Amino acid sequence: xxxxxxxxxxxxxxxxxxxxxxxxxxxxxxxxxxxxxxxxxxxxxxxxxxxxxxxxxxxxxxxxxxxxxxxxxxxxxxxxxxxxxxxxxxxxxxxxxxxxxxxxxxxxxxxxxxxxxxxxxxxxxxxxxxxxxxxxxxxxxxxxxxxxxxxxxxxxxxxxxxxxxxxxxxxxxxxxxxxxxxxxxxxxxxxxxxxxxxxxxx
Amino acid sequence: xxxxxxxxxxxxxxxxxxxxxxxxxxxxxxxxxxxxxxxxxxxxxxxxxxxxxxxxxxxxxxxxxxxxxxxxxxxxxxxxxxxxxxxxxxxxxxxxxxxxxxxxxxxxxxxxxxxxxxxxxxxxxxxxxxxxxxxxxxxxxxxxxxxxxxxxxxxxxxxxxxxxxxxxxxxxxxxxxxxxxxxxxxxxxxxxxxxxxxxxxx
Amino acid sequence: xxxxxxxxxxxxxxxxxxxxxxxxxxxxxxxxxxxxxxxxxxxxxxxxxxxxxxxxxxxxxxxxxxxxxxxxxxxxxxxxxxxxxxxxxxxxxxxxxxxxxxxxxxxxxxxxxxxxxxxxxxxxxxxxxxxxxxxxxxxxxxxxxxxxxxxxxxxxxxxxxxxxxxxxxxxxxxxxxxxxxxxxxxxxxxxxxxxxxxxxxx
Amino acid sequence: xxxxxxxxxxxxxxxxxxxxxxxxxxxxxxxxxxxxxxxxxxxxxxxxxxxxxxxxxxxxxxxxxxxxxxxxxxxxxxxxxxxxxxxxxxxxxxxxxxxxxxxxxxxxxxxxxxxxxxxxxxxxxxxxxxxxxxxxxxxxxxxxxxxxxxxxxxxxxxxxxxxxxxxxxxxxxxxxxxxxxxxxxxxxxxxxxxxxxxxxxx
DNA sequence: GATGAATGAGCATTCATTCAT
DNA sequence: AATGAATGAATGCTCATTCAT
Numbered sequence: 138x139x140x141x142x143x144x145x146x147x148x149x150x151x152x153x154x155x156x157x158x159x160x161x162x163x164x165x166x167x168x169x170x171x172x173x174x175x176x177x178x179x180x181x182x183x184x185x186x187x188x189x190x191x192x193x194x195x196x197x198x199x200x201x202x203x204x205x206x207x208x209x210x211x212x213x214x215x216x217x218x219x220x221x222x223x224x225x226x227x228x229x230x231x232x233x234x235x236x237x238x239x240x241x242x243x244x245x246x247x248x249x250x251x252x253x254x255x256x257x258x259x260x261x262x263x264x265x266x267x268x269x270x271x272x273x274x275x276x277x278x279x280x281x282x283x284x285x286x287x288x289x290x291x292x293x294x295x296x297x298x299x300x301x302x303x304x305x306x307x308x309x310x311x312x313x314x315x316x317x318x319x320x321x322x323x324x325x326x327x328x329x330x331x332x333x334x335x336x337x338x339x
Numbered sequence: 340x341x342x343x344x345x346x347x348x349x350x351x352x353x354x355x356x357x358x359x360x361x362x363x364x365x366x367x368x369x370x371x372x373x374x375x376x377x378x379x380x381x382x383x384x385x386x387x388x389x390x391x392x393x394x395x396x397x398x399x400x401x402x403x404x405x406x407x408x409x410x411x412x413x414x415x416x417x418x419x420x421x422x423x424x425x426x427x428x429x430x431x432x433x434x435x436x437x438x439x440x441x442x443x444x445x446x447x448x449x450x451x452x453x454x455x456x457x458x459x460x461x462x463x464x465x466x467x468x469x470x471x472x473x474x475x476x477x478x479x480x481x482x483x484x485x486x487x488x489x490x491x492x493x494x495x496x497x498x499x500x501x502x503x504x505x506x507x508x509x510x511x512x513x514x515x516x517x518x519x520x521x522x523x524x525x526x527x528x529x530x531x532x533x534x535x536x537x538x539x540x541x
Numbered sequence: 542x543x544x545x546x547x548x549x550x551x552x553x554x555x556x557x558x559x560x561x562x563x564x565x566x567x568x569x570x571x572x573x574x575x576x577x578x579x580x581x582x583x584x585x586x587x588x589x590x591x592x593x594x595x596x597x598x599x600x601x602x603x604x605x606x607x608x609x610x611x612x613x614x615x616x617x618x619x620x621x622x623x624x625x626x627x628x629x630x631x632x633x634x635x636x637x638x639x640x641x642x643x644x645x646x647x648x649x650x651x652x653x654x655x656x657x658x659x660x661x662x663x664x665x666x667x668x669x670x671x672x673x674x675x676x677x678x679x680x681x682x683x684x685x686x687x688x689x690x691x692x693x694x695x696x697x698x699x700x701x702x703x704x705x706x707x708x709x710x711x712x713x714x715x716x717x718x719x720x721x722x723x724x725x726x727x728x729x730x731x732x733x734x735x736x737x738x739x740x741x742x743x
Numbered sequence: 744x745x746x747x748x749x750x751x752x753x754x755x756x757x758x759x760x761x762x763x764x765x766x767x768x769x770x771x772x773x774x775x776x777x778x779x780x781x782x783x784x785x786x787x788x789x790x791x792x793x794x795x796x797x798x799x800x801x802x803x804x805x806x807x808x809x810x811x812x813x814x815x816x817x818x819x820x821x822x823x824x825x826x827x828x829x830x831x832x833x834x835x836x837x838x839x840x841x842x843x844x845x846x847x848x849x850x851x852x853x854x855x856x857x858x859x860x861x862x863x864x865x866x867x868x869x870x871x872x873x874x875x876x877x878x879x880x881x882x883x884x885x886x887x888x889x890x891x892x893x894x895x896x897x898x899x900x901x902x903x904x905x906x907x908x909x910x911x912x913x914x915x916x917x918x919x920x921x922x923x924x925x926x927x928x929x930x931x932x933x934x935x936x937x938x939x940x941x942x943x944x945x
Numbered sequence: 946g947a948t949g950a951a952t953g954a955g956c957a958t959t960c961a962t963t964c965a966t
Numbered sequence: 967a968a969t970g971a972a973t974g975a976a977t978g979c980t981c982a983t984t985c986a987t
Binding site: 341371383384392 | 956960
């Protein structure tokens with residue numbers, strides 16, 4: 138990577154982090170491209186060197202924190218399933234909170250709305266989160282920690298819904314409902330109850 | 340109520356039902372006030388006789404179907420708590436689906452975003468749904484169906500999150516995740532597990 | 542005048558005084574007909590029973606206070622010309638101030654702008670004020686107080702300009718220039734100088 | 744200044760001169776931004792590259808002609824005070840007339856109305872004109888042409904009022920009162936009378 | 946790669962005025 | 967005389983996007 142490429146990458150990073158900062162303060166619709174570029178210290182046109190459309194930056198915003206989770210999941214290999222999930226949920230919600238309520242609102246909306254984003258791949262974020270969680274459960278079955286007859290698909294759907302529901306309650310209660318807090322409560326109170334029927338006695 | 344008042348009410352109703360129709364077809368941002376009024380057969384300005392801002396019509400759209408649930412809950416007095424909740428969730432999600440995926444997306448967004456809606460009362464829809472469900476559980480405690488030590492608040496939060504999560508998965512998977520279907524599966528598979536510890540042996 | 546006529550007159554008066562109140566607070570463009578009628582406690586349509594166009598109310602607003610001056614001028618018959626003018630100017634500017642800076646701004650603008658007011662009679666207010674002052678000076682010539690060769694027309698123009706200029710300075714300085722105060726100073730310092738060449742030695 | 748910057752400046756100039764042309768024909772409210780841009784041969788949005796709000800162009804319109812006066816005043820250094828003032832008033836009113844009656848109306852109104860123009864600096868035009876005239880008189884005192892005890896502040900206020908009054912009579916008489924003409928008459932007939940008490944016998 | 950002037954479609958909202966009741 | 971629902975023209979302003987430099 139030569140100097141120019143490094144500078145370009147740095148410009149892109151600067152744009153993404155600036156956009157995230159602004160998104161935390163106000164809604165996506167309330168931000169315009171000029172706000173982002175001005176704060177990032179580049180010209181308006183530069184934005185379009187890196188992003189085809191204004192919305193394209195939103196997925197990139199969440200890619201960084203959520204990318205870290207994937208790495209961590211690998212390292213959790215030896216943990217018990219409940220601990221693993223508790224950790225995953227906790228980290229997931231930390232990322233959600235770090236992205237801010239407005240970014241969260243945006244996920245549900247336009248970014249994933251195929252009417253607005255022509256080349257959207259069927260709700261990328263949803264599919265990504267779903268597969269990640271499903272993988273964790275499937276591994277547990279393979280490892281013999283969960284019974285063969287565990288309804289992986291069903292549990293994945295229910296748990297993903299739960300997580301997304303926490304996010305949505307946060308958005309709809311306008312911040313009153315604190316998702317990380319309630320996620321932890323959910324893990325403590327419910328996770329064992331839900332998984333008990335499927336955990337093998339080792 | 341005289342003739343003029345009746346006509347006015349009818350105009351408002353027409354606007355709401357027309358807006359719902361259009362909202363089912365496309366996103367809220369893709370609809371403009373003129374679309375609504377033209378289809379409703381009134382002048383553009385008439386919209387503003389009934390709604391202060393464009394967004395104001397969204398909450399009114401859902402008020403009718405959700406209003407019906409409240410009535411039904413009363414009639415479910417004699418049912419067992421699991422049956423009652425199953426019925427409530429089923430009806431809730433029917434209403435959600437009947438409002439369409441775009442209306443659902445809008446709930447998470449501007450309507451409840453206080454930056455956009457100055458006189459928004461702390462996420463009306465969330466508070467309304469929360470209280471409705473909490474009331475059902477509290478009644479069950481009073482009736483002796485659920486134990487005194489049932490963590491009503493916790494369960495209400497968890498279940499509301501679950502419902503909202505179904506909605507959100509629907510939006511984020513762009514319709515692939517069918518919320519009514521998965522709600523029913525959730526009720527069948529999980530409700531008993533979740534409530535078992537708190538149901539009294541009568 | 543029967544009861545109905547009295548009530549109608551009262552309604553009109555109420556509208557005028559309410560409009561004046563509102564005009565003192567904000568500019569004419571910032572007020573709408575509904576503001577006036579709502580505050581006056583009548584329906585929007587009622588406004589149009591008394592005024593053909595929104596602007597029509599502005600001239601009526603000033604008609605009452607300025608009407609009083611005309612009456613007073615008659616009573617000043619015996620005074621010396623300088624005293625008379627000083628009194629007239631003082632009263633004139635009192636009326637101007639009582640109408641408020643925004644009403645004053647409006648006089649210069651739309652009300653007298655024939656593009657906006659089709660049946661405007663060539664600047665009614667200007668003509669009215671001009672004739673009033675000219676009459677005072679002509680009388681003084683008739684009475685022998687001012688010489689026959691007094692350039693009545695010229696002096697009238699100059700003095701009217703002075704008065705209107707005080708108004709305009711008020712508007713353009715956004716209230717910093719106090720017209721009544723400066724009018725008084727003008728009378729004390731300049732009136733005698735201006736009229737000295739034309740006053741007869743009696 | 745490179746080519747692009749030159750082109751940009753030219754665009755701004757074109758907008759200002761076009762706006763002035765249109766303002767001479769009709770009132771400010773009767774003109775819309777599209778009228779200006781269409782006639783200037785640029786896109787609607789380009790207007791907003793140079794002016795934040797529609798009204799902002801009005802002050803710029805008068806900046807050019809009045810700017811010239813400032814330069815001329817310097818060159819009048821050697822003249823007698825009466826000649827100097829006569830010249831100044833003449834040029835002032837020429838500028839006023841060249842800006843047109845509608846621009847003149849607008850000065851009294853929105854441009855200087857702080858309700859409409861948030862960053863208005865206390866009636867810029869008034870302050871600017873006032874300081875210019877005061878400077879002329881102060882210089883005359885310094886030069887010994889006017890006595891030390893000349894009430895500079897008072898005379899400045901009175902004369903500025905007179906000039907503004909001429910403008911206002913023009914507006915309120917809807918063009919019947921010709922300001923340049925009457926300004927000249929005022930200078931011939933009154934200026935000597937007003938200043939006589941303060942001019943030193945050299 | 947970076948710039949920033951130019952574009953122009955797009956739209957919510959206002960509000961004076963009308964008129965059937 | 968009073969009402970107030972309905973009207974619909976009118977427009978300032980935004981802003982994503984382009985492209986010549």
